[in-house]
Amino acid sequence: MKETDEIRPILPSPQSVDAMDRRILAVLVEDATVSYAELGNRVGLSAPAAHERVKRLKRSGVIQRMAALIEPNALGKGLLAFVHVDTRGWGKTPALMAVAGYPEVEEVHSVAGDACMLLKVRTENTHALEGLLARIYDAPGVLATRSYVVLSTYLERPPQPGVTASWPMPKALLPIENAQ
Amino acid sequence: MKETDEIRPILPSPQSVDAMDRRILAVLVEDATVSYAELGNRVGLSAPAAHERVKRLKRSGVIQRMAALIEPNALGKGLLAFVHVDTRGWGKTPALMAVAGYPEVEEVHSVAGDACMLLKVRTENTHALEGLLARIYDAPGVLATRSYVVLSTYLERPPQPGVTASWPMPKALLPIENAQ
DNA sequence: TTTGAACCCTAATTTCATTCGGCCATTATG
DNA sequence: CATAATGGCCGAATGAAATTAGGGTTCAAA
Structure with missing residues (x-):
């Protein structure tokens, strides 16, 4: 080390x-x-x-900042959803990035897979989610969105300092070689 | 004290x-x-x-706690991914919940949509992600997983206190009536 | 061996959290 | 209407905590 x-x-x-x-x-x-x-x-x-x-x-930036973690339900944001956005061309358009200005949007990532962008949003209700989705659709190049509405959250926490040193071997898989 | x-x-x-x-x-x-x-x-x-x-x-629980927000890259957790887990039967099995014990797992939700469970995980590299996926597959009832590996993160922040009072009307959609 | 850097400690100082008592408001209540 | 009673705020006092200061120790390079 x-x-x-x-x-x-x-x-x-x-x-x-x-x-x-x-x-x-x-x-x-x-x-x-x-x-x-x-x-x-x-x-x-x-x-x-x-x-x-x-x-x-x-x-050194390892600790970015100290923050108060708040309970969203207590503030009228009981609906959590992950929104996959399929775009034509390069996904990171200014119009799409503009939705990051809404306090309902907590995360914006570009991802590999069949979705170009992935958003984590937390709104008051389905009506507000619809309003947000409408803003997303207004961005040029947006082909479709798929929303995954969260029914229950079993774990939600900020990044942890720990790392798992060695992963248990899966039952059905034995690798030929341990590369790297 | x-x-x-x-x-x-x-x-x-x-x-x-x-x-x-x-x-x-x-x-x-x-x-x-x-x-x-x-x-x-x-x-x-x-x-x-x-x-x-x-x-x-x-x-009153509005402020859950104060926490240090850390930079995952500085701690060797440079790979962020969202994992969709399709299960047969009820998704929230104890075996699947056990993966929440790993510090790499930051979120576990059950969602509506074509995936039963949705996980947010942050690992050191693809190898560690594979190890984690292997643990997920070991859980009984897990049919398939789809992983969305994050290429770039443009926004990532904890729940915000603000709410958008009124959503701008989308260009292409004018409701017949403003119910509610 | 000496020097310097990195780390830690105890003790002193200064800043800040916390308590205390009092001052308006607004709202019941006789 | 008068009078408590309550809730929320303030300024000042006090006590705890952050922060600084002044060495000691170890380790490695000169």
Whole structure:
């Protein structure tokens, strides 16, 4: 994980995220209101040391920001849907990007597969979803949309710091070689 | 460490979220590290008044929690994908729900449409995605999966407090009557 | 060996969260 | 109409937390 035999740039950015950083991130992703003293003794550091690392993680961009996560139902946005948008030509048109201005639109991705663009939207009701879809259809080059309305959400969380080191072998599949 | 401001999980507060609350939320969704004094004079309140409202928003569950938002690329999770899972029978099986235990899985929804379940996953690479898909296929009742690998993300943000009051009329559609 | 950088610590200082008491409003209530 | 009672706000005080300061230790390069 640490590569000390490589060149050591003096630049502040390419600093590696070590195990201690991951433990800090694991705490802060769950609860960003802990005091540095509390954070420190959860990961085994003093308050200033924890603070120093958090500052570094922010500076280097690993921590983008601290945010309040709100309950959409409490704010009248009870309808969640994923919208696949098929476009002719290049999907990322300015008109289509303009829908990102609506607070109902939470995500806009271009994807590989049979859909060009994929949107995650959260509206008050089906009527508002229809209004949003109408805006999408108005964009030139939009051929069709397919909407997947969410019935129940079983898990929804921001990016996690953890990674699964080794995946269990599936029952029915044994690869010939473990390339890479 | 005194706990006079304990967050009670009880939510018998039928109090509505007014315009001032929305303005507070708009600030905190963007940056949860502002001091109450700063928050106060951004929305036009004193520090204790702003504090009081934030406490109420937390108690009532409108603010679920404060969280650090991290940059997945910096943590070696550069591959984002949406996985549609077709199942026979009821999709929400314990085996399928078990994949929610992996930190790579960020969202699990059941959806209306031709897919029963929809997952948002973020892995290190395609190999790890394959490992995760193998776990999904191992769940009984899983007929097929379709994966949409994200090429570019143009927008990705947590739920926003704002709602669009009135949707612009689409060019090509004029309803006969404005019901409701 | 020396130097410098990276890391950590304890202790001091300053900033801020939190509490407290009081001041209007609005809304029941006698 | 008068009078509580309530809800929401403010300014000031207090206590906790963030932040800074001043070394110690280790490790690796000069």
